[in-house]
Amino acid sequence: VIAEAIVAGGLSLLHQEPYDVCITPEWLETYRQGQIRVMNDINTEFITQCHQQMLRDLDIRAKLLAPIVVEDRLWGLMLASYRDIPHNWELEEIELVQQISLRVAIAIQQANTYQQTQIEIHQRQQAEELIKQQLAELKIWKNRYQLASKASGQIMYEYNLLNDAPAWVANMAEVLGYSDSECPRNLAEFMDIVHPEDRDRLYSLIQKTLDQKIPLFTEYRLQRKDGHYIWVEDRNQVVLNDQGEIVLVIGTMVDITVRKQSEEKLCKLVQKSEKLQQRLSLVLKGANDAWWDWDILEDSIYYSARWFSMLGYDHEEFHLQSETLWKNFVYSEDIDPIRDSFNQALNDKNIEFIELKFRLRHKQEYFIYINCRSYILRDETGKAVRVSGANTDITKLVQKEEELQATLNQLSQFNQKLETRVQKRTVQLQNLSSRLELAIKAAKIAIWEWDLRTNHTIWDKKMYELYGVEPSEYRDCMEIWHRSLHPEDVVRVNEILQNKLKDGKEFDIEFRIILPDGNIRIIQSYGIIERDSQGEAERVIGVNRDITELKQAEQKIKQQVEREHLLRETTQRIRQSLDLRTIFNTAAAEIRQLINADRVGIFKFDTDSNFNYGEFVSESVVPGFISALEMKVHDQCFGERFSQDYAAGK
Template structure:
């Protein structure tokens, strides 16, 4: 790199000595250039230094003692007469609006002091210097353009001659005088006779279509202000009232001061191009409409909705007063079933009468797939009665297209133009025909869907009937299985004590124990115990049957909870004392809504189980508490749980023992009939396997739930929750 190319003079305008030192350090770390650094503390001194030294770039602090950075930039612009300055503005603030103001005032770069590094400082200075060089080159190019302007003017006449042969108009607008010059072709394109244009902007403006004036004016002003080429399409009105499309292109020219002095351009007639574009646009819109209707038909099975959408879309697209769908009846009369009608015109649906859109002779015409397109009913081949009917419906022109269901004529898609005659375009007729075809598909689809729905309904009914039969068979099989299981279990449970009784009594009857009183006494005790066991078994079976019978008529009343618990403890005190088990009660005073005898029975059964399985010198606790939890669904009898009809709270009973515990896989099954943790319990503990089943039945008839939580080897706790009215007077004593 040349030494001069590597040398750069930088002016630092910064009142902070510390930050100037920091900037010098950053620049000294840049090995690409040799920096000559000039420093000032004020904006005034900085402007003076710039005039003297003409540095390559300026590092400018936004906040100076005598001015801010924007004021410095404005003063520098006035001093050197250049809009763009090789300045990098440094500021403590990170605001986008401040950066934009700095750029507008001529600064090339903007840096936050906190973000300055050696690299970004070098890049900012480099960019500012290069942009200044580019601006100087642009200025030189402008000078060259001025020299070429004279040559361009000489070529202009040649261009005019070439454009004349192409029937292209030329305009030349002197912005200083306001005079506009048109060539002959331009006057012809605007409908003027030769020399008929007076050269004023007012006359030109009157030629522009009223809806296009503001748009054309905006484009002309924008092209001048932005120094860009003008290209715009607009409509003009000829003196005879006809509208034509024009495309204009132009350029603006400026003096040395940058002020616009002249615009030159061309105009051409683009009527044919616009017509072609309009035709293409119409075709695209028609295709879009047909495609949209096709998609809606595929997505919807509601025939009425599809028909209504069709008439709405046709009315909007064709900009006509009324569109309707007419359905034939078996006698070839019929009625309009959907319509879309303008607010100023009467509807046909509201008349609730049979409407004949055509004579009877036209039926065969429609059955062959032909259409009717009348531009004016008074010029059509219609009889007087038909004309009178159309007049009563405010119809002046109509378009009628047949709709088929399969190969049979189903109805008509009809468009009415009411305000005036209308010549139906081929594209419009084709659109209505395509939509009528889509309606035919929708009708056929609706028929198939109805058939499918009927078949589906019949199939569902058959499946439901079959499912019901299967359910009944399964229920019957389940009942038979339960019956067999119950008979087997009961037979076994009855046979066991009877066998023991028979054996003991048989020995006594044969006199084998006559000489052995102790053994005789033992045999009598065996017979007595088995008799008690048999009685308990029969009583429990009868109790379960009675509970099932009472499931809908449980007698409940307000009871004192501690008294109920005490009754159960009193019943089991003897058994507890014999087993060496203490009974502990914890129950606050409370009134509860229950069937008292059944709750005592439940507590007695649970206490009895707890005592039987607790070791000597242990305790069994029974407690009751009110809880706020909602009743959880722990019950295995969902059909027996009925919602309580009054506002409710909950009470929870808990019976805890210190026995051997219950395995996890038995926590649910022990509440079933004839189920025990161990089959030997029936012999060793004297149980029947029905006590917990009775407890569950009683609790669930109270609309509650019962469950057990157990740690194997540590003991078990049986819980049951009962819903309660909030207040004692919430329920009257009676049957729930």
């Protein structure tokens, strides 16, 4: 209640919020249509008990209710009432209240219009003030641009395509020595000061820029006023009109002559360095030594190709770091002695050369003896910053010494030592076998072997478990594999196997199998092919691993990434549009693609129908479905039964 006039002693309802659970949307609709409610006595009127009790609580015995309708919407009600006595409302009283309610509605509408007008005036004033601020800031930035252009030392220009007129904004005199009256006045005059060797290339680039409406970025030479040429780096951007045509080109030129001269000097130094490196390579090749260089400050090591070939590797097989070398290549008993000697030499400022002997592991799993001679480079404080060295393979020399020493050893103890070594090897092999068995069980790997000469296949226990069969059920393991292989993978897998058996060394393939219970699993199979002296495949040893869960996880991650990508794309497209229909259509299409549905639609309610009527304003539907666009939907029960739940966000 926002206004009232009552008799003395009456109950004031000002600023109260009466609530009547018996009032329904149908009652409110009758008031919106202009109906007046007249009650001479609430005790004799046919009304609900809850409504009757509410009127008593409000100290009302007789009442007259007239609606206040503003712009065809029920704004409120005007109430005239008697407290404790019945009252027969006269026609004049009813018309009076009705006329007053109409005038109140007109006044409210005028007040709303006035308030909206004041808001628009205020917004216009704010916009004008913002324009003034932006103009002031634009003037400040213009001054900053002019100062920055002057301070940058770059030639700044604008080229108007409509009249073929370049405007040299800044630093033309400082860089090229031309005054304003001497600057090129059109494209032809500008091309005259371009170096003859660069003109055709530059002209082609300019034409390409104009044809394709793309920025230009290039380097060429320009002639100064004194006749000398300088190198410039030219960058520009094109300005398009509303029709998409180029009207202006804005760009900068930077003097890069010093950089070009430095690049030329660097190129000569690189060529000279390559020649020196070639000579050094020939010297090292002639000596058959391996060269290495360790940059201590960056902790990076360079190894020559001979370093790798000395150990049986190709240069491209891997990249070594210092810790990798110690852990994987140096013989375990040599690590601590040579590391101590090497660190001692690095810390002693008086040591420049160091020579060490140690063993390195060959690719074929044996060790070779190395004699390493190194030179230590130090800075002005004596700290070691670089070490370069050469490795010489002295394995044959050491072997000769060992053979001589072995001959001098006591021959009588040979058999005993041999037996001890055999026992030791036997224990090592047993330990290795146990570790291998534990590793295979932990990794859930199944092992198989295929003799190609007899076409006989051997499976371990894990293979039978992997394929869901018992060893006693089949005589031939190959039969199990053929029966289990998914029909869609048969041709592909057999082609891979046949090709690999012809000239391959190994294979790694994935395929599906169907278990006896109907489940489908994904298997990764890796095999090594052994060949005879003629190169013919004679045996294959391999392993199988169930990777079904891994593939399913990868697929879920891929689907989640695709869904998130589509959601971001949809959000971005909606934000870039101000047209509601474009937003609706984009949202419907992207959501249908995201959830892979047959139809996604946007339905708009007719609010005057109490949410019982409406129509589809946008949809995305697969081909073959009937469109629901502009289809009128009528459901007399929807507004009463479901609208409140949906309005609450359910």
